[in-house]
Amino acid sequence: MKPYKFSNFLSKSESGPGDGGRTGSWRVLRPVIDTTVCIPSKTGKPACFNCWLYCPDAVITKTIPPVIDYEYCKGCGICAQECPANAIEMQDESQFAPKEK
Amino acid sequence: MNQKTSILNLTEDEWVNPGNRACAGCGLGIVYRTALKALGKNTILVVPPSCLTVLQGLYPIAATKLPCLNVVFASTGAAATGVRAAMRARKKDGVNVVAFAGDGGTGDIGIQALSGACERGDDILYICYDNEAYMNTGVQRSGTTPQGVVTTTTPIHGKSQVKKDIPAIVAAHHIPYLATASAAYPLDLYDKVKKAITKKGPKYIHVHTPCPSGWGFEPSQTVKIGKLAVKTGLFALYEMEDGDFKLTGPSLSALSKPRTPVKSYFDAQQRFASLDEEAIAQLQHQVDQTWAGYMG
Numbered sequence: 001m002k003p004y005k006f007s008n009f010l011s012k013s014e015s016g017p018g019d020g021g022r023t024g025s026w027r028v029l030r031p032v033i034d035t036t037v038c039i040p041s042k043t044g045k046p047a048c049f050n051c052w053l054y055c056p057d058a059v060i061t062k063t064i065p066p067v068i069d070y071e072y073c074k075g076c077g078i079c080a081q082e083c084p085a086n087a088i089e090m091q092d093e094s095q096f097a098p099k100e101k
Numbered sequence: 102m103n104q105k106t107s108i109l110n111l112t113e114d115e116w117v118n119p120g121n122r123a124c125a126g127c128g129l130g131i132v133y134r135t136a137l138k139a140l141g142k143n144t145i146l147v148v149p150p151s152c153l154t155v156l157q158g159l160y161p162i163a164a165t166k167l168p169c170l171n172v173v174f175a176s177t178g179a180a181a182t183g184v185r186a187a188m189r190a191r192k193k194d195g196v197n198v199v200a201f202a203g204d205g206g207t208g209d210i211g212i213q214a215l216s217g218a219c220e221r222g223d224d225i226l227y228i229c230y231d232n233e234a235y236m237n238t239g240v241q242r243s244g245t246t247p248q249g250v251v252t253t254t255t256p257i258h259g260k261s262q263v264k265k266d267i268p269a270i271v272a273a274h275h276i277p278y279l280a281t282a283s284a285a286y287p288l289d290l291y292d293k294v295k296k297a298i299t300k301k302g303p304k305y306i307h308v309h310t311p312c313p314s315g316w317g318f319e320p321s322q323t324v325k326i327g328k329l330a331v332k333t334g335l336f337a338l339y340e341m342e343d344g345d346f347k348l349t350g351p352s353l354s355a356l357s358k359p360r361t362p363v364k365s366y367f368d369a370q371q372r373f374a375s376l377d378e379e380a381i382a383q384l385q386h387q388v389d390q391t392w393a394g395y396m397g
Contacts, residue, residue, distance in 0.1 A: 015166045018120035019158035026125060049108045054324050056130025059119045063213055072119035076126030076313075077321030090321075 017072065023057070027075030029090035031068055037087035039064035051079035051088065106291050112138050113233060121164035123156040126320025128284035128310040128327060130156070132230050133201070135287040136308075137167065139294035140226075144197040146170065149177045149211060151203035152237040152312075153230070177202045178214030181225040197226060197298050204231040204245040208267040219274035219303045226297050226304045229267065229286075232312040238316045247335075248384065249376045252315075259375040271305045272341055278304040280340035280349075284311060287328025289350045309336045317371025318347055326369060332361045334388045337395070348395060356396060363388055 035041035039048040041064060052062045059069040060079060068079075080088040116137035123130050129152055137144070146169040148154055154171060158164040172180040179199040188196045202211060207229040218225060234252050235241040239335040242252045244265035251259045272279050278300045282290040290308060311327045313320040330336040331351050338352040348356065363385050367373035376384075 013158060013160050013163035015118065015163045017118040017119070017164075019162040020120055020122035021165045023120045046109055053108050053111070054131060056123065056127050056323070057119050057121065058115045058117055058132070058134055069119060074125035074320075076323070077319070078126055078323055079118050081321045082324055 022071055023074050024069075024071045027070075027073060027093050029075050029077060030070065030093050030096060031073065031075065031077065031079050031088045032091050033066060033068065034087045034089065035065045037085050038083075039085050039087070039088075040067055048084065050082045050084060054078050054082045103189065104131075106288050106295075108288065111288065111291065114138060114141070116140075116142075116166045117156075118164045118166065121156050121158060123152070124258075124312075124314050124320070125394055126313045126323045127152075127156070128323050129153060129230050131284045131287055131323070132228075132290065132308050132310055133165075135291050136199075136201075136228060136294050137165070139197060139291045140167075140197050140298065142167070143195060144168075144199055145188075147172055147177055147181045147184060147198070147200045149174045149202050149206040150237070151206050152232065153201055153203065155237055167299075174206055174210045176214050176226065177206055177211045178216070178218035178225075179229070179374055180214075181196065182218050182223045185225055187194050194274070198224070200225060201225045202227070202229055203237070204229060204233060204237075204267070205235045207231075208265055208270075209245045212267075212270070216274065219271060219305070222302050224301055224303070224307070226294070227271075228294070228306045228308060230308045230310040231267075232310045232315060233264075233311075234315055236315040238313050247326045250372045251375050252372070257375065261374075268305070268307045271307075274303070275344060276305060277302045278340070278342055281307045281309070281336070281338055282326050283309040283331055283336060283338060285309075285324045286338070286350060289338060293349075295378065296340075315372070317374075318369055320351060322369065326366070329361065329366045329369060331355070333363045333366045334360045334392050335363060335366060356392075360388075360392065 023080045049062050052060045059073045077090050080090050117134050144167050177200045185198045234243050234246050240252045241254045245263045246260050247258040278297050280293040311323045339348045
């Protein structure tokens with residue numbers, strides 16, 4: 001007989017993304033980065049990264065150019081507000097929806 | 102620890118997963134992400150019911166990658182003491198025991214547990230994110246709700262009492278480190294958390310956290326509103342190391358510059374809609390007096 005182990009009966013959550021589902025579906029406006037204006041993308045050097053710093057959901061990468069994970073981006077628009085170069089534009093999500101056949 | 106962190110040398114490690122249940126534009130998202138970056142892997146979190154419990158996730162998925170203990174509302178400080186005692190018994194030094202609670206769980210319901218932990222001198226870090234009402238249950242007034250704010254339990258005319266100064270209550274326990282920070286200045290928060298975990302004994306950080314859904318502003322304005330609160334002088338950023346009070350970062354530079362009128366902060370949010378010109382002038386006078394004290 002296996003020894004009794006209390007920890008087998010504990011409910012324990014496993015870490016993983018998407019606890020709230022695909023939160024990208026909450027989005028009404030989609031942030032789109034214009035890489036010709038974005039400071040690190042334009043110069044090719046690590047600089048700025050304000051969008052990465054202020055994103056509440058950690059969906060923007062600290063890379064050149066910064067990449068937004070649209071699967072989970074909730075579309076709050078903080079990145080567009082905090083971008084010093086105004087390189088992020090909030091575009092209507094409906095234009096990215098798949099076209100009906 | 103004097104060297105300030107910049108965006109470029111801030112760690113890329115993430116301890117919060119995307120796709121959590123926080124509202125779009127949640128100030129707590131920024132606070133939690135940044136604070137966990139500073140705390141690192143060797144951390145145990147103690148969380149009472151709050152917006153953070155919602156953010157943290159429901160079984161079977163957790164939105165954080167760190168071990169986290171969900172405890173009852175009134176016991177955050179006591180539970181953190183217990184976790185620290187368990188770590189001591191297992192001879193695991195160097196583990197950060199961090200209580201992460203909302204303003205209600207800190208200043209109203211959990212204040213006796215916090216006071217007890219501070220008085221006993223337990224080696225814990227207590228972070229209070231102050232969104233100035235019970236947001237998770239639907240915007241009810243709390244002790245830290247500022248005067249004049251309309252909530253669901255203070256409708257039409259707004260709250261008539263003044264905001265409770267929790268950092269001052271905690272400072273009265275003469276703890277080794279106490280600081281205030283803001284979600285709008287994550288690097289400042291990061292430095293303060295880093296500094297706090299180097300100290301032994303109880304540490305307390307009070308973080309001003311804008312809440313788009315509860316305060317009535319667009320989610321994109323979270324950081325702007327947070328910065329406005331600091332620039333108007335309504336929320337001062339300071340730290341107290343062994344009782345030495347000093348203003349930090351943007352609040353320190355605000356000493357020599359003229360402050361933004363508080364009206365611009367009130368006008369940007371729906372929750373201050375009940376304030377008339379007279380009340381705003383009165384609140385401006387209060388802020389001016391507080392800052393005259395800082396300059397003193």
